[in-house]
Amino acid sequence: MANVLIVDDSSTMRKIISRSLRQAGLPVDDIYEAGDGIEGLSALGDKKVDLILSDINMPNMDGLEFIKQVRANGNSVPIVMITTEGGEDIIKEAISSGASASIKKPFTPDQLNEKLGGLL
Amino acid sequence: MTLNAAVQEATHLREDDMARHVIDATKEVFSTMVMMDLEESYPLQESVTHFHCSISGMVGMAGSYTGILAVHCPQSFALRITSNMLGMDVEEMGDDVNDALGEIANMLGGHVKMVLSKGGMDINLSIPTIISGEEYSINSMAESDTVVVPFTHEGQRFLVSLKLHKE
Numbered sequence: 001m002a003n004v005l006i007v008d009d010s011s012t013m014r015k016i017i018s019r020s021l022r023q024a025g026l027p028v029d030d031i032y033e034a035g036d037g038i039e040g041l042s043a044l045g046d047k048k049v050d051l052i053l054s055d056i057n058m059p060n061m062d063g064l065e066f067i068k069q070v071r072a073n074g075n076s077v078p079i080v081m082i083t084t085e086g087g088e089d090i091i092k093e094a095i096s097s098g099a100s101a102s103i104k105k106p107f108t109p110d111q112l113n114e115k116l117g118g119l120l
Numbered sequence: 121m122t123l124n125a126a127v128q129e130a131t132h133l134r135e136d137d138m139a140r141h142v143i144d145a146t147k148e149v150f151s152t153m154v155m156m157d158l159e160e161s162y163p164l165q166e167s168v169t170h171f172h173c174s175i176s177g178m179v180g181m182a183g184s185y186t187g188i189l190a191v192h193c194p195q196s197f198a199l200r201i202t203s204n205m206l207g208m209d210v211e212e213m214g215d216d217v218n219d220a221l222g223e224i225a226n227m228l229g230g231h232v233k234m235v236l237s238k239g240g241m242d243i244n245l246s247i248p249t250i251i252s253g254e255e256y257s258i259n260s261m262a263e264s265d266t267v268v269v270p271f272t273h274e275g276q277r278f279l280v281s282l283k284l285h286k287e
Binding site: 009010011012013015016019057058059083084085086087088089090091093105106107108 | 148149152153202206207216219223226227229230231233238239241245247
């Protein structure tokens with residue numbers, strides 16, 4: 001069973017992602033939430049996280065900077081972007097910064113299962 | 121109300137084409153995230169600038185194109201949308217409703233951004249803005265550059281508007 005950190009400035013979207021993870025039947029134990037990259041980094045400091053699901057467009061610290069900071073801290077946890085920002089160049093930058101994959105909003109539980117099944 | 125001529129020329133999209141993108145994206149967002157099937161009634165017959173007991177979620181675009189994607193809906197319908205998204209009864213306007221409407225505007229803005237920019241780096245989306253109240257008006261200095269699509273669900277009506285300019 002894996003612990004998942006959801007980083008998204010929308011509390012609604014965090015709840016939808018959390019519910020979808022359960023509905024998809026993925027082997028998820030604890031789910032932690034953060035409202036931006038800064039809160040995400042803080043959560044990583046005191047929690048055991050096996051997978052990060054992160055938005056890109058967020059206040060204070062966006063998803064791209066968050067990935068870079070996570071990797072700069074030497075953390076190799078898989079990071080999957082869940083975002084409306086599905087442009088090719090943005091996804092390329094996310095992948096080159098250390099993201100493993102991306103999922104476009106809106107999404108279905110089946111799409112989460114397909115993208116995340118191999119990472120959990 | 122129509123799509124700005126410079127936008128039509130740059131995107132090779134007519135107003136009907138852009139409206140179709142808005143319709144398809146809105147239906148997809150509502151069917152997957154809100155669990156509601158929508159009917160569209162495009163085009164809008166009359167301009168709507170004054171809202172009563174409503175809420176508007178808006179996302180700005182800046183870069184090679186500038187504009188605003190907005191969702192305007194009655195507060196009673198916004199409560200239903202939020203309840204469906206959260207999977208729990210929401211009976212009062214507040215942070216949950218603001219966040220839900222903002223996220224819907226964000227997803228629709230992201231879709232429009234993808235239509236305008238395949239790479240995605242030349243247009244930035246703002247963090248969503250919310251307006252709500254008993255009575256309010258939203259006026260644009262260039263109302264004619266706006267595409268507005270009305271939607272209905274079980275008798276409830278709401279609007280999605282897209283105002284665009286080419287920079």
